[in-house]
Amino acid sequence: MAILELRDLTKRFGETVAVDRFTLSVEKGEFVSLLGPSGCGKTTTLQMIAGFETPSGGAIHLNGRDLAKIPARSRGLGIVFQTYALFPHMTVEENVGFGLEMRKVPAAERKKRIAATLDLVHLSHLSGRYPRQMSGGQRQRVALARALVIEPELLLLDEPLSNLDAKLREEMQLELRRIQQEAGVTTLLVTHDQSEAMALSDRIAVMQGGRLVQEATPFDAYDRPTNGFVSSFLGKSNAIDAHVESVGADGTVLRCGDLRLNGPAHGEAAGPVLISLRPERIEFCGEGDGVVAGRVTERIFLGDQWLFKVDTSLGEILVMRRNSGRREPDVGETVHLAWQAEHLRILAVETAA
Amino acid sequence: MTSARPWLLSAPALVIFAVMLLTPLVMTAVLSFNSFDFYGGIKPTFGFQNYADVLSDSYFYEIFLRTFLIALATTVIAALIGTPQAYFLLRMHPFWRSLMILVVLGPLLISVVVRTLGWAILLGNNGVINDALRSIGLIERPLKMMYTSGGIVLALVHVMVPFMILAVWAALQRQDPATEKAAESLGARPATVFRRIVLPQAMPGILSGSLIVFSLSASAFATPAILGGRRVKVVSTTVYDEFLNTLNWPLGAAIAVILLVSVLAIMVAWNKLVEKRFAGVFE
Ligand SMILES: Nc1ncnc2c1ncn2[C@@H]1O[C@H](COP(=O)(O)OP(=O)(O)O)[C@@H](O)[C@H]1O
Ligand SMILES: [Mg+2]
Numbered sequence: 001m002a003i004l005e006l007r008d009l010t011k012r013f014g015e016t017v018a019v020d021r022f023t024l025s026v027e028k029g030e031f032v033s034l035l036g037p038s039g040c041g042k043t044t045t046l047q048m049i050a051g052f053e054t055p056s057g058g059a060i061h062l063n064g065r066d067l068a069k070i071p072a073r074s075r076g077l078g079i080v081f082q083t084y085a086l087f088p089h090m091t092v093e094e095n096v097g098f099g100l101e102m103r104k105v106p107a108a109e110r111k112k113r114i115a116a117t118l119d120l121v122h123l124s125h126l127s128g129r130y131p132r133q134m135s136g137g138q139r140q141r142v143a144l145a146r147a148l149v150i151e152p153e154l155l156l157l158d159e160p161l162s163n164l165d166a167k168l169r170e171e172m173q174l175e176l177r178r179i180q181q182e183a184g185v186t187t188l189l190v191t192h193d194q195s196e197a198m199a200l201s202d203r204i205a206v207m208q209g210g211r212l213v214q215e216a217t218p219f220d221a222y223d224r225p226t227n228g229f230v231s232s233f234l235g236k237s238n239a240i241d242a243h244v245e246s247v248g249a250d251g252t253v254l255r256c257g258d259l260r261l262n263g264p265a266h267g268e269a270a271g272p273v274l275i276s277l278r279p280e281r282i283e284f285c286g287e288g289d290g291v292v293a294g295r296v297t298e299r300i301f302l303g304d305q306w307l308f309k310v311d312t313s314l315g316e317i318l319v320m321r322r323n324s325g326r327r328e329p330d331v332g333e334t335v336h337l338a339w340q341a342e343h344l345r346i347l348a349v350e351t352a353a
Numbered sequence: 354m355t356s357a358r359p360w361l362l363s364a365p366a367l368v369i370f371a372v373m374l375l376t377p378l379v380m381t382a383v384l385s386f387n388s389f390d391f392y393g394g395i396k397p398t399f400g401f402q403n404y405a406d407v408l409s410d411s412y413f414y415e416i417f418l419r420t421f422l423i424a425l426a427t428t429v430i431a432a433l434i435g436t437p438q439a440y441f442l443l444r445m446h447p448f449w450r451s452l453m454i455l456v457v458l459g460p461l462l463i464s465v466v467v468r469t470l471g472w473a474i475l476l477g478n479n480g481v482i483n484d485a486l487r488s489i490g491l492i493e494r495p496l497k498m499m500y501t502s503g504g505i506v507l508a509l510v511h512v513m514v515p516f517m518i519l520a521v522w523a524a525l526q527r528q529d530p531a532t533e534k535a536a537e538s539l540g541a542r543p544a545t546v547f548r549r550i551v552l553p554q555a556m557p558g559i560l561s562g563s564l565i566v567f568s569l570s571a572s573a574f575a576t577p578a579i580l581g582g583r584r585v586k587v588v589s590t591t592v593y594d595e596f597l598n599t600l601n602w603p604l605g606a607a608i609a610v611i612l613l614v615s616v617l618a619i620m621v622a623w624n625k626l627v628e629k630r631f632a633g634v635f636e
Pocket of ligand 2: 044
């Protein structure tokens with residue numbers, strides 16, 4: 001059964017529509033990410049669930065209860081803020097214990113639960129410290145412990161890792177996933193970082209301009225994006241304008257300039273479409289086997305990968321190759337590109353809303 | 354060569370500081386050791402006679418006690434008014450906030466003397482307040498408000514509250530507004546949020562504001578002079594009288610030095626206390 005249900009949730013700030021008829025449901029124990037570029041309404045959505053913003057329309061149900069009339073303090077949600085929002089005048093222990101104190105949990109039990117939660121986030125040895133005396137990663141864990149100790153039905157995280165440096169962020173991603181699974185808490189994460197969303201979540205809800213554009217597992221969202229926005233926002237992608245020429249049982253024939261491309265079967269009968277092709281699905285090949293030829297204009301070494309920019313008749317194409325120690329084409333070299341027809345994604349052209 | 358530059362650059366300020374502040378201060382201190390004779394005037398002797406006179410006279414004790422009680426009461430009331438007001442300012446819509454800051458700071462643009470004379474008009478036996486209360490029949494005889502410590506505190510609070518608001522406001526601006534939301538999400542009611550989250554974070558501001566208000570109140574002159582006159586004397590008006598009426602400058606100087614030293618001592622002790630209490634919590 002769904003723990004959290006958002007139905008046609010809408011928020012207007014004067015003229016701007018920050019969240020537009022947003023519908024989503026989250027299952028018990030699930031880790032769902034709201035992913036989208038800055039300003040697409042993620043924080044506003046989270047704030048409405050938390051009770052800090054009043055929806056302009058739609059409904060929020062938590063465990064079957066309508067949250068409309070319930071104030072933030074009675075919703076019982078665990079929230080981790082982007083700035084952590086730790087109480088600077090309280091020690092780690094007091095910070096974590098605050099929610100229990102508000103719930104009038106007896107001192108002895110409080111102590112036990114604080115200790116258990118600090119243990120979960122590996123901070124037992126720092127319980128007497130003040131927030132100022134801790135590093136960013138440690139503060140992050142305190143914030144997490146403070147939200148988890150009240151055993152919330154739902155954990156809300158607003159860009160929790162964005163204030164950490166790259167290395168720490170990767171570590172904390174693994175930690176966050178471990179802690180979430182150990183605590184078994186249903187989690188809704190807000191992020192603009194696609195790799196974070198993919199690494200952490202069971203399901204991703206991609207937002208654009210206040211609307212839900214796709215809701216899928218990380219693999220499906222990456223591999224089967226429903227539109228050009230999702231395909232370009234999740235990882236790198238080549239977007240190519242094309243026309244459907246004919247649709248058969250085992251595939252679609254597309255025309256792209258003078259070039260004819262084969263793609264997977266597709267519903268669209270005719271007309272303009274957008275082709276999305278992932279750079280890592282493209283291979284270099286011999287002259288006869290190539291779909292298209294081009295000249296390498298840029299070559300970037302990423303350690304484990306090579307990234308090529310190739311100038312072709314389809315436009316500039318990104319190609320990603322695993323670094324296998326072999327010699328790779330140099331800038332200025334002519335290369336031939338090939339891919340399997342099934343790796344093409346045929347997307348509807350977005351009409352300017 | 355380069356090491357001389359900072360001194361050179363700050364020389365003008367140092368000269369002004371030395372001439373305008375240090376010199377009169379040193380001269381006052383020197384004066385306080387001289388002696389005074391009603392017929393012969395000031396004698397350039399050296400002794401602690403003036404200090405002995407002040408410290409052995411219960412009349413002066415009473416004046417010092419009254420001064421510090423007035424300053425303390427002013428500080429406490431200014432904190433009680435200024436802290437919530439600073440919090441409201443912080444929570445206001447930006448447009449109203451800038452307007453209200455102007456309202457709060459506006460009085461600072463008007464001379465203390467003018468404002469205090471305004472209070473005298475309000476508080477007098479035939480003042481606005483007493484007249485109004487009498488005419489609606491609430492009282493028969495006028496309430497005595499002029500020439501009382503209470504009247505002085507009232508007017509001083511009016512003068513001092515802006516300083517307290519500014520100090521508290523500066524502290525509140527440094528706090529993360531999300532801490533209030535965090536507390537709320539953990540189940541705290543608005544009153545609890547204010548008491549447990551906002552107030553402790555405002556505390557450094559309240560304490561530094563108290564320091565300013567206390568020292569300014571303890572050495573205030575215009576307000577107690579106008580509203581207290583000769584009947585309710587505080588230290589600064591006593592010094593004034595010694596200098597200009599009794600013409601016993603050395604005694605006046607000794608009282609002034611004692612006031613300066615005791616206010617300094619209170620400030621330093623207060624600061625130490627604050628530092629100890631908040632070590633590690635705030636920067
Ligand atoms: N309090 C507010 N008043 C007016 N507009 C707001 C307010 N909060 C957010 N917005 C607008 O709503 C949109 C979505 O904001 P937000 O939810 O913060 O985006 P995100 O968290 O995805 O970056 C933005 O265009 C933002 O300018
Ligand atoms: Mg945001």
